[in-house]
Amino acid sequence: MKKIKKIKIRLNGKFKFVKxxxxxxxxxxxxxxxxxxxxxxxxxxxxxxxxLNKQIxxxxxxxxxxxxxxxx
Amino acid sequence: MEAVSLKKDKFxxxxxxxxxxxxxxxxxxxxxxxCAKAVKLSGASIVTVxxxxxxxTDKKKALxxxxxxxxxxxxxxxxxxxxxxKDALRTLRLAREIGGWKLVKLEVLGDKKNLFPxxxxxxxxxxxxxxxxxxxxxxxxxxxxxxxxxxxxxxCAIMPLAAPIGSGLGIQNQTNIKIIRKQTKLPLIIxxxxxxxxxxxxxxxxxxxxxxxxxxxxxxxxxxxxxLAFKNAVISGRQSYLSGRIxxxxxxxxxxxxxxxx
Numbered sequence: 136m137k138k139i140k141k142i143k144i145r146l147n148g149k150f151k152f153v154k155x156x157x158x159x160x161x162x163x164x165x166x167x168x169x170x171x172x173x174x175x176x177x178x179x180x181x182x183x184x185x186x187l188n189k190q191i192x193x194x195x196x197x198x199x200x201x202x203x204x205x206x207x
Numbered sequence: 208m209e210a211v212s213l214k215k216d217k218f219x220x221x222x223x224x225x226x227x228x229x230x231x232x233x234x235x236x237x238x239x240x241x242c243a244k245a246v247k248l249s250g251a252s253i254v255t256v257x258x259x260x261x262x263x264t265d266k267k268k269a270l271x272x273x274x275x276x277x278x279x280x281x282x283x284x285x286x287x288x289x290x291x292x293k294d295a296l297r298t299l300r301l302a303r304e305i306g307g308w309k310l311v312k313l314e315v316l317g318d319k320k321n322l323f324p325x326x327x328x329x330x331x332x333x334x335x336x337x338x339x340x341x342x343x344x345x346x347x348x349x350x351x352x353x354x355x356x357x358x359x360x361x362x363c364a365i366m367p368l369a370a371p372i373g374s375g376l377g378i379q380n381q382t383n384i385k386i387i388r389k390q391t392k393l394p395l396i397i398x399x400x401x402x403x404x405x406x407x408x409x410x411x412x413x414x415x416x417x418x419x420x421x422x423x424x425x426x427x428x429x430x431x432x433x434x435l436a437f438k439n440a441v442i443s444g445r446q447s448y449l450s451g452r453i454x455x456x457x458x459x460x461x462x463x464x465x466x467x468x469x
Contacts, residue, residue, distance in 0.1 A: 206257025207232030
């Protein structure tokens with residue numbers, strides 16, 4: 136049986152293993168992230184939410200997903 | 208009629224008209240539902256919000272947007288927790304990306320204990336953000352010279368502190384606030400350090416255009432009642448300011464006529 140290759144990414148500061156050739160759109164769907172309520176930073180750059188499916192994840196990619204919370 | 212004058216009294220920030228002169232923070236509440244209720248009772252048209260990481264593991268956690276509708280109440284993203292220009296810019300650019308927010312509250316802190324603003328970094332960030340098309344409301348110290356520099360750098364509102372954030376001490380330097388009031392036509396909003404409703408009235412009577420309150424409401428024994436108290440205090444202070452107070456006199460002046468005295 137062919138072994139599925141996994142890569143290591145850093146998501147909101149925590150390591151996570153995902154299947155090789157996963158795109159960002161798939162990852163966010165799996166995590167059930169409400170896209171309209173968040174912003175995404177990919178390797179320190181803000182990512183256009185319309186282009187998520189074009190972003191294939193590589194080893195050591197850093198992703199930050201942020202939203203609004205209560206604050207003063 | 209005289210009483211109608213308050214209706215014509217517009218509160219405009221960056222070209223937008225806001226109904227309430229009270230801006231409230233959404234932090235430190237016991238629950239999201241309590242926060243939403245307090246916001247409603249305060250009558251605020253603007254609430255400040257923070258930008259933080261989404262909780263990836265707990266997807267059931269309530270979202271602020273589910274409690275306070277950003278279509279009905281203007282979200283004012285802040286940079287709370289940022290100690291340099293780089294982090295503040297990163298935070299606000301992300302905030303804009305969430306939903307096109309351009310009106311932002313810049314707050315670059317310089318000291319973890321007193322939470323005073325780091326004004327050099329604040330000034331730098333104001334310049335950059337203004338160039339990028341942001342409408343920047345700036346948390347600052349109560350220094351008229353620095354307020355002038357922020358104005359020149361493109362700030363759309365000056366937000367001096369009354370006292371350290373969350374301290375509840377009330378306005379510590381009324382003179383400086385009055386001087387800033389005299390020198391600027393920009394919206395002047397007291398941000399941070401108020402403790403009770405009367406502090407907001409004083410701010411408004413000094414001629415401020417608005418106040419921003421979080422801790423004094425959220426941490427009051429009865430936050431919902433305090434939200435209402437602040438709402439009334441701000442209206443009252445504004446009305447008092449517009450009405451033109453009497454001169455202060457050293458000696459008394461009888462209110463009843465002396466003529467016809469028995």
